[in-house]
Amino acid sequence: MSSLRSQEVEGVLVVYFSDAKILDDTRIQQIGKELIELTGKVPDAKMVLNFEGVGFMSSAMIGKLVLLNKKCKTDDVNLKLCNIAPNVGEVFKIMKLNKVFEIYKDEEKAIEAFSKKGWFG
Structure with a gap:
């Protein structure tokens, strides 16, 4: 079973997670693999990971996101995250991943952020 579903919205590939808790190592490996595969299918080099419904994720999953970010930079894919649960957001801040x-x-x-061009939009 796929861990992710995706759809194109206004020229942006939006990826949704099927799990409310991303804690299981096997599942994390599968999600990581699927995310890397999706980078090759990104229209206009724009991708959003929508974490709506995800309440918890392990540090291993955060590691997969860091690897995905590196892959996106290498492949010139612009990656953005959204709908991160407050407790997960706190972990991102502590680890300085919000930067x-x-x-x-x-x-x-x-999605709107992709259309902003510099200081004045």
Whole structure:
């Protein structure tokens, strides 16, 4: 069973997670593999990971996100995250990952951010 589902919204590949808790190592490996595969299918080099419904994730999953971010940078894919649960967001802040990832409140804001060009939009 796939751990992810995706759809194109306004030229952006939006990826949704099927698990509320991303803690199991086998599942994390599967999610990591699927995310890397999706980077090759990104239209216009724009991708949003929508964490709506995900309440918990392990440090191993956060590690997969860091690897995905590196892959996206290598492949010139612009990656944004949205709908991160407050407790997960706190972990991102503690690990200073809020400076590594572009994180938005919701999917709409993340997609809008792709169209902003510099200081004045």
